[in-house]
Amino acid sequence: xxxxxxxxxxxxxxxxxxxxxxxxxxxxxxxxxxxxxxxxxxxxxxxxxxxxxxxxxxxxxxxxxxxxxxxxxxxxxxxxxxxxxxxxxxxxxxxxxxxxxxxxxxxxxxxxxxxxxxxxxxxxxxxxxxxxxxxxxxxxxxxxxxxxxxxxxxxxxxxxxxxxxxxxxxxxxxxxxxxxxxxxxxxx
Numbered sequence: 001x002x003x004x005x006x007x008x009x010x011x012x013x014x015x016x017x018x019x020x021x022x023x024x025x026x027x028x029x030x031x032x033x034x035x036x037x038x039x040x041x042x043x044x045x046x047x048x049x050x051x052x053x054x055x056x057x058x059x060x061x062x063x064x065x066x067x068x069x070x071x072x073x074x075x076x077x078x079x080x081x082x083x084x085x086x087x088x089x090x091x092x093x094x095x096x097x098x099x100x101x102x103x104x105x106x107x108x109x110x111x112x113x114x115x116x117x118x119x120x121x122x123x124x125x126x127x128x129x130x131x132x133x134x135x136x137x138x139x140x141x142x143x144x145x146x147x148x149x150x151x152x153x154x155x156x157x158x159x160x161x162x163x164x165x166x167x168x169x170x171x172x173x174x175x176x177x178x179x180x181x182x183x184x185x186x187x188x
Contacts, residue, residue, distance in 0.1 A: 006043040009059065014039075017063050019126040024067045038066045110157045115150035122147045 017038055022031045041062050105124070108116045121127045121135065122143075133143035158164070163176045 006039060006046065009042060009055075010039060013056070013059055015126065016124050017059065019124060020060060020063055021067060022126065025070060030070065034063075034066050034070050037069070038063045041066065104154065104158070107154060107157050107161070111150065111153055114146075115153055118143075118146045118150045119154060123151075 014035075018031065018035050021034045021038070025031050025034055038059075042059065045062065108119055111119070118132070118136075122129070122132050127135065129140050129144050129147070132147070133140040136143060136146075138146075161178060163178055
């Protein structure tokens with residue numbers, strides 16, 4: 001891994017980190033505040049990042065910690081022991097889910113360009129179905145169908161490579177590689 005600048009990381013991961021934060025934090029202003037905090041921490045921590053660390057995993061770890069800090073600041077009325085328990089459980093689940101989620105972009109390379117583009121716009125780029133339909137110049141129903149089909153194909157590609165065990169809420173809790181020739185995920 002070569003050293004990356006904050007600007008390079010912003011261009012490459014900014015939209016994905018924003019989408020990650022937006023699924024956990026309500027309110028566009030709060031999402032933007034947390035995202036700015038994430039990139040301030042990333043900028044400060046780039047010099048300390050070990051060459052052996054996985055850059056993407058580290059970035060999402062920084063984002064998870066920033067989200068947790070956001071909730072800590074907002075939850076002054078809760079007992080700190082309750083908050084620590086909730087945060088520890090959420091962090092463990094997020095770690096495993098984020099690890100599996102980090103495989104999705106490389107797995108998208110196995111899809112057709114049309115499926116890849118739809119998923120990047122809708123899921124990684126955070127476009128709504130309506131915005132996607134306008135961008136693709138198709139109906140909202142057509143956009144929704146394209147996203148669903150692309151997600152189904154991506155899921156099939158992932159499950160063809162790895163067996164993933166989910167908890168009752170759909171979070172990844174364990175995984176085992178099925179094939180050694182897959183190469184698209186980082187599952188060892």
